[in-house]
Amino acid sequence: MANFQYYTAEALDKLKAELHQLKIQGRSDMAKQIAEARDKGDLSENAEYDAAKDAQGLLELKISKLEAVVSNARVLDESTIDLSKVSIYSIVEIRNTKNNATVKYTIVSEEEADLRAGKISVSSPFGKGLLGKKVGELAQIQAPAGHLEFEVMSLTR
CATH class of the missing domain: 1.10.287.180 (Transcription elongation factor, GreA/GreB, N-terminal domain)
Incomplete structure (x- = not known):
């Protein structure tokens, strides 16, 4: 397969x-x-x-x-993507609910991932945790540093 x-x-x-x-x-x-x-x-x-x-x-x-x-x-045919929730090639701004730090990431495929450029893999803990979330929703992410909670602040393409 x-x-x-x-x-x-x-x-x-x-x-x-x-x-x-x-x-x-x-x-x-x-x-x-x-x-x-x-x-x-x-x-x-x-x-x-x-x-x-x-x-x-x-x-x-x-x-x-x-x-x-x-x-x-x-x-990827971008015309078929639901723009109301986080999916591959979404640009998402998230806020850490603990310290209020905000960061902006683009969700990309594994081969395109480059943290320095703000591109995270769709299969990473952050990518998986953010997929399907809408603006205002909380994402529970199990990262290597422990359990983190982020709020989706904005979502663009």
Whole structure:
């Protein structure tokens, strides 16, 4: 059973471009590194060759994982999203009910998550706790730091 992830068209294009770059340029660069290491002599005692082969294995693993992500990716039709509650690609401002601190997050797919940019994963504790909430509702979130309660202050796209 496939585990679909939803992306904006822009985010999916970015993933596809990264995959294409790894397959074309990454593999080409890796082949050159292996060839250069092979030319340096006896392969049984050539640490540079071993390192290049290990790096090749890691590159192929990354390509394989990215191919799986792209094959299970679906473009999100934003016209079908209920704008009255928190869902993927919602921009939500929340207030901590304990200390009144407010923060604004965009709910995104796992691969797009970047806390520094204010993007949290839909599958993170915060993402899961906020999904389906409307403005004014309280979200009970079980985070690594303990049980937290947030009020949804605003919701936009």
